[in-house]
Amino acid sequence: MLKIYGAKTFNAVKAVLTAEECGVDYEYVELDFTKGDHKQPDYMKIHPLGKIPAMEHNGNPIFESNNMCRYIANISGKKLYSDAPLKAAQIDQMVDFIGYHVGRWITVYFFQEIVKKVFRGVDPDPKAIEEAAGFLAEQLPYLEGLLAENEFLCGDEISVGDCVAFAMMMCSEYTTFSIGDYANITRWYNQMKARPSYGAMMQHFPGGYRFD
Numbered sequence: 001m002l003k004i005y006g007a008k009t010f011n012a013v014k015a016v017l018t019a020e021e022c023g024v025d026y027e028y029v030e031l032d033f034t035k036g037d038h039k040q041p042d043y044m045k046i047h048p049l050g051k052i053p054a055m056e057h058n059g060n061p062i063f064e065s066n067n068m069c070r071y072i073a074n075i076s077g078k079k080l081y082s083d084a085p086l087k088a089a090q091i092d093q094m095v096d097f098i099g100y101h102v103g104r105w106i107t108v109y110f111f112q113e114i115v116k117k118v119f120r121g122v123d124p125d126p127k128a129i130e131e132a133a134g135f136l137a138e139q140l141p142y143l144e145g146l147l148a149e150n151e152f153l154c155g156d157e158i159s160v161g162d163c164v165a166f167a168m169m170m171c172s173e174y175t176t177f178s179i180g181d182y183a184n185i186t187r188w189y190n191q192m193k194a195r196p197s198y199g200a201m202m203q204h205f206p207g208g209y210r211f212d
């Protein structure tokens with residue numbers, strides 16, 4: 001049995017979306033940051049640093065959201081991933097590119113405009129946003145070009161790369177980060193959002209996915 005421990009974070013969204021897309025049965029366990037659920041001794045046996053998300057599969061703890069997604073795909077019989085080394089490397093490349101580059105800068109918006117402004121009442125740092133916007137302006141055209149050629153980021157089939165990227169792009173709905181200038185990314189984003197996996201994932205947030 002797969003147990004995913006999550007909260008309203010984009011990293012948790014990645015794992016839940018992947019499980020839904022792969023058709024893997026899972027139990028979702030909601031943790032409450034405000035109550036410190038993630039720092040309780042039982043949870044810290046699953047994630048030794050007490051971060052969210054994490055999961056347990058047949059009692060084995062696994063963490064780091066991108067790794068969780070690949071693992072979920074692997075136990076599903078490689079749905080959204082591949083046995084072929086080259087295809088697997090292309091999917092890994094996308095996951096890493098999103099993680100180390102695009103996601104790294106999108107999360108600056110989340111930190112400045114949600115964590116600082118909404119949760120802590122501290123003004124965002126415009127210089128940090130400007131720096132993130134500059135890097136994203138260099139990186140997003142690459143994704144825009146891929147999506148001009150293909151339906152999904154790694155070809156004509158959905159992959160783990162799409163789930164990871166989609167979760168990060170969700171930030172565009174909650175911060176000033178925008179994908180509006182990128183027609184193909186916007187088309188892909190809306191297509192991902194129309195899939196049943198999105199609706200199923202959102203059911204874990206009955207009050208809505210909001211940060212106010």
Ligand SMILES: N[C@@H](CCC(=O)N[C@@H](CS)C(=O)NCC(=O)O)C(=O)O
Pocket residue numbers: 009010011038050051052053063064065066
């Ligand atoms: N690289 C990790 C990031 C995990 C992470 O930093 N989670 C944050 C929320 S998005 C967290 O749990 N912060 C609380 C803490 O560090 O105490 C992943 O992708 O899973």
